[in-house]
Amino acid sequence: MQAARLTEIGKDIVVQDIDRPEPGEDDLIIEQNLTGICYRDILTKEGHLPRVTIPITPGHEISGKIVATGSSVTGFRVGDRVTSLIYRPCGTCEFCTSGRENFCASKKIYGEDRNGGYARFVSIGSGSAVKVPDGVKEEDSAIAACVTGMLYRALKVIGNLAPGEKVLITGAGGGIGTHAVQIAKVLGAEVIAETSSPGKEEFLHKLGADHVIRMSDSLDKDVKKITGDGVHLVLENVGIHTFSRSLRSLRIGGRMVVVGNVIPEPVPFPLGLIILKGNSVTGSMSSTKEDVKAALELSRTGRIRAISDGRMPLDQVNEAFARIKSRGNVGRVFLTLP
Ligand SMILES: [Zn+2]
Ligand SMILES: [Zn+2]
Structure with a gap:
């Protein structure tokens, strides 16, 4: 499959042919049509974030249909629509077991610690997944963790x-x-x-x-x-x-x-x-699964909607980054995935 890859910090992202991911024991393979570009992805590319593993597939605004599940996965099935937290929580620490998995010290961030969303097929941990109710549009599910869930947490849960x-x-x-x-x-x-x-x-x-x-x-x-x-x-x-x-x-x-x-x-x-x-x-940092559920419910009932600045194909990811940097976008720019 085609994936946009960060192979060197500070250099343009390159589209490469890489193997489709296979699910680890506790993983879900998600097929997505589009993914959001976050300003954090640009900071990652430019080297402002420490500890980025390269080469890596950037992006953490991941959502789509499950096409494969690992052997120990329960609660999710092939065909389910899900969206993903921007990180994979450990699931066992003090924070993960008290509904504050955003503070998990051993979490792995998609697009920084493990491959992220800039590809049609993405492997996520089942602990990152939240089911998407019928009636939620693709763009709304793509930003449910990083944007709307994060803001629900900041305004309602913390604020x-x-x-x-x-x-x-x-x-x-x-x-x-x-x-x-x-x-x-x-x-x-x-x-x-x-x-x-x-x-x-x-x-x-x-x-x-x-x-x-x-x-x-x-x-x-x-x-x-x-x-x-x-x-x-x-x-x-x-x-x-x-x-x-x-x-x-x-x-x-x-x-x-x-x-x-x-x-x-x-x-x-x-x-x-x-x-x-x-x-x-x-x-207030990122979102938990409860925040994402709340945000998805607001989208499902039409009370909020994703503000999109348009879609660009995956192989124009560098142009998309430049556009976001220069223009002061009003909404999200989405990449469509081949
Ligand atoms: Zn983001
Ligand atoms: Zn944890």
């Missing part, structure tokens, strides 16, 4: 976003933010969307944003103009450009959940804002 609360979403015009706006609306919040890119206001309103703010040095003042006393929750998806203004946008007792860090640099952290205002700051 405790409640109906009627006000939430600020930074980087709202991008591939993560456009989905965050939808999920925050489903949770009943009043959504203030911050975006640095021009021309996305109307689209963000269409997705449900109640207010749209262009990124500026007065982000916190703009938020307070709208809210009076600030927001209950910030979903911080940008990092250094917005962090301290986001923190200042919180009302007393507000919460900030950090999911993104576009530029990996330390951010200024004014301690007075958490001491005197009782604000809290937490990170």
Whole structure:
């Protein structure tokens, strides 16, 4: 089969003919028609992530039909539609047995530690798989772990976003933010969307944003103009450009959940804002199977949808990377698999 392969860090990805994977004892072989490209894949290629095993098939936005199962697999059958966590959890540690498998210290990440999604046939551990209900579109199942499940966790499980609360979403015009706006609306919040890119206001309103703010040095003042006393929750998806203004946008007792860090640099952290205002700051990482199930249910019932920036064939993966880097995409770019 054809697979896109990272053979050397920093070099273009090459499409090669490799053997179709055979299932290990506890594995499922998934056949997929498309897979999502994550910004993390680009960082992997560029060498920003340590410990990447090469050569490797990148990608972790994996979903499709099971075509083969390993000898010890239970609960899944050939023909089942599944989507995959972005990692393979160990299944036995303290975190894996308490529903927080995203913290598993021995997890293996697809596309970094073992072959990932940039091929039609992918081997995943059965512990990564979540069944996809009928009526969920392929693109929605592809991003259920990395995008919508991750955001469900950040906003609902970690952020405790409640109906009627006000939430600020930074980087709202991008591939993560456009989905965050939808999920925050489903949770009943009043959504203030911050975006640095021009021309996305109307689209963000269409997705449900109640207010749209262009990124500026007065982000916190703009938020307070709208809210009076600030927001209950910030979903911080940008990092250094917005962090301290986001923190200042919180009302007393507000919460900030950090999911993104576009530029990996330390951010200024004014301690007075958490001491005197009782604000809290937490990170949220990836998703668990329960989060993915919740996200799939939102997709099945049509309350959220994948925002797609289009599909490109596998052999144009380098062009797709360049497009994502240069353009500030509003949604996911998907690769179609030969
Ligand atoms: Zn991803
Ligand atoms: Zn574990």
